[in-house]
Amino acid sequence: xxxxxxxxxxxxxxxxxxxxxxxxxxxxxxxxxxxxxxxxxxxxxxxxxxxxxxxxxxxxxxxxxxxxxxxxxxxxxxxxxxxxxxxxxxxxxxxxxxxxxxxxxxxxxxxxxxxxxxxxxxxxxxxxxxxxxxxxxxxxxxxxxxxxxxxxxxxxxxxxxxxxxxxxxxxxxxxxxxxxxxxxxxxxxxxxxxxxxxxxxxxxxxxxxxxxxxxxxxxxxxxxxxxxxxxxxxxxxxxxxxxxxxxxxxxxxxxxxxxxxxxxxxxxxxxxxxxxxxxxxxxxxxxxxxxxxxxxxxxxxx
Amino acid sequence: xxxxxxxxxxxxxxxxxxxxxxxxxxxxxxxxxxxxxxxxxxxxxxxxxxxxxxxxxxxxxxxxxxxxxxxxxxxxxxxxxxxxxxxxxxxxxxxxxxxxxxxxxxxxxxxxxxxxxxxxxxxxxxxxxxxxxxxxxxxxxxxxxxxxxxxxxxxxxxxxxxxxxxxxxxxxxxxxxxxxxxxxxxxxxxxxxxxxxxxxxxxxxxxxxxxxxxxxxxxxxxxxxxxxxxxxxxxxxxxxxxxxxxxxxxxxxxxxxxxxxxxxxxxxxxx
Numbered sequence: 103x104x105x106x107x108x109x110x111x112x113x114x115x116x117x118x119x120x121x122x123x124x125x126x127x128x129x130x131x132x133x134x135x136x137x138x139x140x141x142x143x144x145x146x147x148x149x150x151x152x153x154x155x156x157x158x159x160x161x162x163x164x165x166x167x168x169x170x171x172x173x174x175x176x177x178x179x180x181x182x183x184x185x186x187x188x189x190x191x192x193x194x195x196x197x198x199x200x201x202x203x204x205x206x207x208x209x210x211x212x213x214x215x216x217x218x219x220x221x222x223x224x225x226x227x228x229x230x231x232x233x234x235x236x237x238x239x240x241x242x243x244x245x246x247x248x249x250x251x252x253x254x255x256x257x258x259x260x261x262x263x264x265x266x267x268x269x270x271x272x273x274x275x276x277x278x279x280x281x282x283x284x285x286x287x288x289x290x291x292x293x294x295x296x297x298x299x300x301x302x303x304x305x306x307x308x309x310x311x312x313x314x315x316x317x318x319x320x321x322x323x324x325x326x327x328x329x330x331x332x333x334x335x336x337x338x339x340x341x342x343x344x345x346x347x348x349x350x351x352x353x354x355x356x357x358x359x360x361x362x363x364x365x366x367x368x369x370x371x372x373x374x375x376x377x378x379x380x381x382x383x384x385x386x387x388x389x390x391x392x393x394x395x396x397x398x399x400x401x402x403x404x
Numbered sequence: 405x406x407x408x409x410x411x412x413x414x415x416x417x418x419x420x421x422x423x424x425x426x427x428x429x430x431x432x433x434x435x436x437x438x439x440x441x442x443x444x445x446x447x448x449x450x451x452x453x454x455x456x457x458x459x460x461x462x463x464x465x466x467x468x469x470x471x472x473x474x475x476x477x478x479x480x481x482x483x484x485x486x487x488x489x490x491x492x493x494x495x496x497x498x499x500x501x502x503x504x505x506x507x508x509x510x511x512x513x514x515x516x517x518x519x520x521x522x523x524x525x526x527x528x529x530x531x532x533x534x535x536x537x538x539x540x541x542x543x544x545x546x547x548x549x550x551x552x553x554x555x556x557x558x559x560x561x562x563x564x565x566x567x568x569x570x571x572x573x574x575x576x577x578x579x580x581x582x583x584x585x586x587x588x589x590x591x592x593x594x595x596x597x598x599x600x601x602x603x604x605x606x607x608x609x610x611x612x613x614x615x616x617x618x619x620x621x622x623x624x625x626x627x628x629x630x631x632x633x634x635x636x637x638x639x640x641x642x643x644x645x646x647x648x649x650x651x652x653x654x655x656x657x658x659x660x661x662x663x664x665x666x667x668x669x670x671x672x673x674x675x
Contacts (some may be wrong), residue, residue, distance in 0.1 A: 139625075174409075176410045178409075179411050193409070210506065213506040213509065213510045214506040214539070215506075216506060216510050217506030217509045217539075218506070220509065220513075220535070221536055223532075224535065238550075277532070282540075286541070286543070287544055289546050293571055293572065296572060296600075300571060300575060330548035377591055380594075380607035380608075381637045382634065383607045383630075383634060384591070384608055385610030385628050386634055387608040387610065388476045388589070388611070388631075389424070389427075390626045390630045391427070391480055391626075393424050393626075394431075394623075400483075400623075401620070
């Protein structure tokens with residue numbers, strides 16, 4: 103059996119153990135081949151449909167897919183009163199969830215190919231037509247080909263489908279660990295400088311709101327670092343920790359006046375509820391959008 | 405692997421059903437002609453202003469859905485971009501849509517093509533203007549920042565799901581003097597956008613955008629349904645706080661709503 107068929111049989115399809123090894127590879131290959139033929143055949147069929155027919159297909163598929171996930175969620179899971187040997191943690195649709203998610207991943211992988219094709223086509227055109235700044239496109243294409251070659255080679259070597267050589271190993275390590283990861287880190291570190299310039303603009307005192315924002319931010323920033331504790335408890339000598347149960351009002355105020363306590367109060371009592379309220383709003387909005395998409399009421403991009 | 409089901413907490417399932425019903429009933433109301441009010445959102449009013457500035461300067465408009473993978477957030481972002489493209493098409497303003505997700509890229513190509521078609525200018529559509537840059541966060545960020553700098557964009561629209569790269573986009577846009585309008589569901593990125601952009605759409609305003617721009621009855625109705633659901637959550641939160649303050653967190657009603665297994669657990673059954 104070819105290594106590719108072996109890979110397909112091992113990682114994509116879990117065929118019954120009762121089948122012989124050769125039979126499993128054969129079935130796996132046939133299934134993959136069949137899927138390709140089906141997809142390749144389906145695309146021209148869909149292209150020939152008139153827009154209204156195409157829309158009807160999309161509406162039906164969207165509704166059925168949504169119905170499947172909704173039914174899986176809402177149907178009771180415990181069927182032991184009818185089928186005593188049934189698994190009480192899942193209903194009859196649950197086992198199909200993972201394959202459905204695999205389908206989504208496959209669609210994503212196909213789209214990645216499409217995206218990469220678009221990117222390469224654009225930059226090839228830039229180079230061939232010598233458009234402005236075409237040198238950047240050359241860099242991109244060279245980097246793309248080099249990285250893809252070493253990545254694929256290294257992955258195949260890790261799966262023992264091709265021989266692993268020090269050249270591949272070292273080359274991949276230089277490109278990935280010592281170049282790509284470091285460039286990522288460099289981009290990430292830029293954020294520190296951007297935060298500084300953005301914070302400068304945000305904290306300029308132009309209105310009452312900006313003043314409140316700046317004051318609160320200063321308290322929180324100092325309160326959550328050791329400087330806050332140093333100022334409050336060492337320099338000012340404020341008492342640490344919660345006040346005793348029988349303490350008078352003044353003692354209670356002093357116990358609550360430390361910058362770390364105030365910063366914690368701002369974060370947990372003011373900030374957290376507001377964030378939760380926004381999250382609720384976003385969640386409800388997402389659910390409403392999902393309903394509109396499921397029932398094909400959304401006409402934006404569908 | 406374990407999956408969540410309605411039976412885990414019937415109250416949560418009831419809430420989902422309630423929201424769905426509120427949304428659908430109000431969509432029907434809007435369809436039969438009920439007049440629904442939507443408040444002004446300044447950030448969305450500024451979209452036309454930003455497009456106008458780009459047109460005057462002859463510099464491109466960028467649209468960035470971030471690293472949003474294909475889902476409801478991406479659909480909403482593309483709906484907004486479709487509207488913006490329809491406006492852009494009227495003045496033949498150059499545009500770039502930059503995405504970090506290949507699935508969004510494929511759908512974006514179709515959506516933008518439709519937008520130019522609907523605006524009566526299919527000749528202006530150029531597939532190269534919709535670009536998939538990379539699905540790696542900072543490779544995508546550097547690609548976007550580079551394009552903003554090189555092409556000196558005049559307006560930048562960022563709608564979708566953003567992570568740490570949000571500030572890189574917003575600050576780079578700020579440096580080249582672009583008018584920037586951002587809207588995101590990622591509340592951790594809202595402060596960065598507020599600090600660096602001219603207008604920011606916060607939280608569920610993001611989902612109100614398409615209704616605001618198009619005034620379609622279906623979308624307006626859905627928005628009213630969402631508001632009813634929010635009112636329900638607010639009342640539940642206030643009611644819960646009052647009950648927990650008076651009767652404690654062990655009160656039967658709080659157990660009923662919050663305990664795993666929901667009503668099953670409350671009545672002594674459950675899993």
